[in-house]
Amino acid sequence: xxxxxxxxxxxxxxxxxxxxxxxxxxxxxxxxxxxxxxxxxxxxxxxxxxxxxxxxxxxxxxxxxxxxxxxxxxxxxxxxxxxxxxxxxxxxxxxxxxxxxxxxxxxxxxxxxxxxxxxxxxxxxxxxxxxxxxxxxxxxxxxxxxxxxxxxxxxxxxxxxxxxxxxxxxxxxxxxxxxxxxxxxxxxxxxxxxxxxxxxxxxxxxxxxxxxxxxxxxxxxxxxxxxxxxxxxxxxxxxxxxxxxxxxxxxxxxxxxxxxxxxxxxxxxxxxxxxxxxxxxxxxxxxxxxxxx
Amino acid sequence: xxxxxxxxxxxxxxxxxxxxxxxxxxxxxxxxxxxxxxxxxxxxxxxxxxxxxxxxxxxxxxxxxxxxxxxxxxxxxxxxxxxxxxxxxxxxxxxxxxxxxxxxxxxxxxxxxxxxxxxxxxxxxxxxxxxxxxxxxxxxxxxxxxxxxxxxxxxxxxxxxxxxxxxxxxxxxxxxxxxxxxxxxxxxxxxxxxxxxxxxxxxxxxxxxxxxxxxxxxxxxxxxxxxxxxxxxxxxxxxxxxxxxxxxxxxxxxxxxxxxxxxxxxxxxxxxxxxxxxxxxxxxxxxxxxxxxxxxxxxxxxxxxxxxxxxxxxxxxxxxxxxxxxxxxxxxxxxxxxxxxxxxxxxxxxxxxxxxxxx
Numbered sequence: 001x002x003x004x005x006x007x008x009x010x011x012x013x014x015x016x017x018x019x020x021x022x023x024x025x026x027x028x029x030x031x032x033x034x035x036x037x038x039x040x041x042x043x044x045x046x047x048x049x050x051x052x053x054x055x056x057x058x059x060x061x062x063x064x065x066x067x068x069x070x071x072x073x074x075x076x077x078x079x080x081x082x083x084x085x086x087x088x089x090x091x092x093x094x095x096x097x098x099x100x101x102x103x104x105x106x107x108x109x110x111x112x113x114x115x116x117x118x119x120x121x122x123x124x125x126x127x128x129x130x131x132x133x134x135x136x137x138x139x140x141x142x143x144x145x146x147x148x149x150x151x152x153x154x155x156x157x158x159x160x161x162x163x164x165x166x167x168x169x170x171x172x173x174x175x176x177x178x179x180x181x182x183x184x185x186x187x188x189x190x191x192x193x194x195x196x197x198x199x200x201x202x203x204x205x206x207x208x209x210x211x212x213x214x215x216x217x218x219x220x221x222x223x224x225x226x227x228x229x230x231x232x233x234x235x236x237x238x239x240x241x242x243x244x245x246x247x248x249x250x251x252x253x254x255x256x257x258x259x260x261x262x263x264x265x266x267x268x269x270x271x272x273x274x275x276x277x278x279x280x281x282x283x284x285x286x287x288x289x290x291x292x293x
Numbered sequence: 294x295x296x297x298x299x300x301x302x303x304x305x306x307x308x309x310x311x312x313x314x315x316x317x318x319x320x321x322x323x324x325x326x327x328x329x330x331x332x333x334x335x336x337x338x339x340x341x342x343x344x345x346x347x348x349x350x351x352x353x354x355x356x357x358x359x360x361x362x363x364x365x366x367x368x369x370x371x372x373x374x375x376x377x378x379x380x381x382x383x384x385x386x387x388x389x390x391x392x393x394x395x396x397x398x399x400x401x402x403x404x405x406x407x408x409x410x411x412x413x414x415x416x417x418x419x420x421x422x423x424x425x426x427x428x429x430x431x432x433x434x435x436x437x438x439x440x441x442x443x444x445x446x447x448x449x450x451x452x453x454x455x456x457x458x459x460x461x462x463x464x465x466x467x468x469x470x471x472x473x474x475x476x477x478x479x480x481x482x483x484x485x486x487x488x489x490x491x492x493x494x495x496x497x498x499x500x501x502x503x504x505x506x507x508x509x510x511x512x513x514x515x516x517x518x519x520x521x522x523x524x525x526x527x528x529x530x531x532x533x534x535x536x537x538x539x540x541x542x543x544x545x546x547x548x549x550x551x552x553x554x555x556x557x558x559x560x561x562x563x564x565x566x567x568x569x570x571x572x573x574x575x576x577x578x579x580x581x582x583x584x585x586x587x588x589x590x591x592x593x594x595x596x597x598x599x600x601x602x603x604x605x606x607x608x609x610x611x612x613x614x615x616x617x618x619x620x621x622x623x624x625x626x627x628x629x630x631x632x633x634x635x636x637x638x639x640x641x642x643x644x645x646x647x648x649x650x651x652x
Binding site for chain 2: 277
């Protein structure tokens with residue numbers, strides 16, 4: 001029974017990773033860059049909800065909406081200020097800038113929201129589910145995380161494959177120059193991608209902080225990196241891949257924590273990354289891209 | 294006819310000369326007592342960071358790949374040498390004999406790990422390589438923080454759980470105590486030794502850049518496919534660079550661990566790797582002298598300007614973003630080139646790189 005409970009917790013954590021991984025996968029697919037700051041947008045989302053509920057006494061739903069709007073604006077701003085000037089630069093420059101943005105958000109949060117970690121009160125009001133006469137208890141947060149991630153993955157797949165904007169995103173990810181020649185506004189498409197990714201990060205932040213309620217300026221960093229591992233495992237650029245990878249990483253982490261060593265859970269997740277990149281660098285659902293000379 | 298000096302040689306000798314002058318000045322200050330205890334405490338860390346920055350610059354500037362595992366290699370060097378020094382500190386009492394051996398052990402252990410991790414990982418490039426080195430650094434940190442090693446008359450005991458789990462005998466001694474790390478390391482790092490090692494590091498780095506190997510590595514950076522097509526063995530040269538970077542980072546770790554009585558793995562976190570990256574970026578990617586200067590200035594700055602200490606990390610972040618945008622965005626860079634002729638030399642280095650990239 002303990003195993004089943006761990007498995008469910010793993011799926012729950014994995015669903016949150018999946019939502020974060022979607023942000024990575026979208027941005028990586030379209031802007032061809034690793035947005036290191038994505039994890040820290042999660043943290044900002046968490047703080048917005050926390051302050052909206054505790055300081056401004058807003059209704060939880062309204063606070064979540066506020067966080068989504070704030071993170072979307074933040075994502076677009078980051079893209080315009082830091083990444084857009086570097087569209088033609090080497091990937092090394094872009095990567096260093098992204099690390100800079102991530103570091104900037106973390107330390108800005110330290111100054112703005114204070115050094116002391118805060119305790120986040122869950123915004124989720126779904127009742128607990130008891131199975132097998134109460135031997136296995138599924139918390140409301142778990143249910144919410146799983147449902148939310150499924151809705152997001154299905155919704156995003158529909159958006160990308162069946163709307164004009166979504167297909168523009170696919171085209172830009174395929175070939176930026178050709179897309180531009182076909183009349184697609186590449187800059188606004190990239191901004192839209194960052195907006196969607198950051199909005200999802202806000203939702204992921206709410207889910208993450210509801211399940212793991214300690215919120216500090218580095219809350220987003222580790223889940224961010226692990227979600228990137230999930231995106232790589234599932235195949236970068238693939239939306240269902242992010243879901244599969246996220247859940248796999250969540251299960252690996254929770255089972256590793258329970259049965260191997262609590263201190264080594266992170267190390268195990270990273271070892272998975274190294275293994276995936278050695279054996280199948282394109283991930284489970286990724287496409288192989290041939291390099292042009 | 295006057296013999297022309299190779300510009301690279303001149304550059305390196307200017308750097309050696311600068312370092313020598315600073316070293317003599319600091320020595321005079323130390324001997325006449327004209328130095329604050331605060332600055333005195335920073336002397337070894339400055340050398341450590343300078344070595345780290347130079348070593349990372351070999352990977353970032355010469356190879357053109359980003360490694361975020363610098364702290365991990367440093368951690369290996371620090372731990373392996375601290376264990377060695379703790380084991381022999383009663384039998385070899387002379388630090389002149391003990392410390393050089395510790396440095397070589399620390400450097401070689403780090404280089405060994407660098408090569409082991411490098412063989413599978415260096416097939417990757419760019420973002421993937423960066424994230425894998427970051428992951429590797431985190432693994433090292435986590436494993437060392439969860440490791441308990443002790444020994445008694447029955448031999449070596451290793452556990453990943455707790456000190457009690459080791460089951461040491463009455464005569465047992467702890468070597469690594471989990472998250473508490475290693476304590477009792479002899480304080481062998483002096484400023485003179487650290488400065489000497491920094492000097493040797495610079496000689497290694499300049500000679501590496503200026504060698505056949507260094508040129509091969511730079512050709513990989515500038516155009517990997519062209520380099521491969523003229524028969525340059527990419528994996529080999531990448532591995533050499535990566536191993537050298539790891540070796541030097543390990544040596545820096547040795548200096549670091551022998552500067553403090555106790556050592557915890559948590560010190561070697563992601564922030565440490567980022568800090569070193571900030572030194573490299575501010576000093577100029579590819580500029581070895583710049584790395585040393587940036588490391589020294591940024592390490593001293595917060596001590597002199599206490600009021601900015603709160604904003605130190607924020608400043609580092611801004612340095613990374615602004616430096617990258619100013620050197621990599623064509624419009625902004627051209628603005629600088631037009632308006633600041635003096636800065637030209639500094640900026641053109643990057644320009645030639647991006648222009649090629651754009652083609």
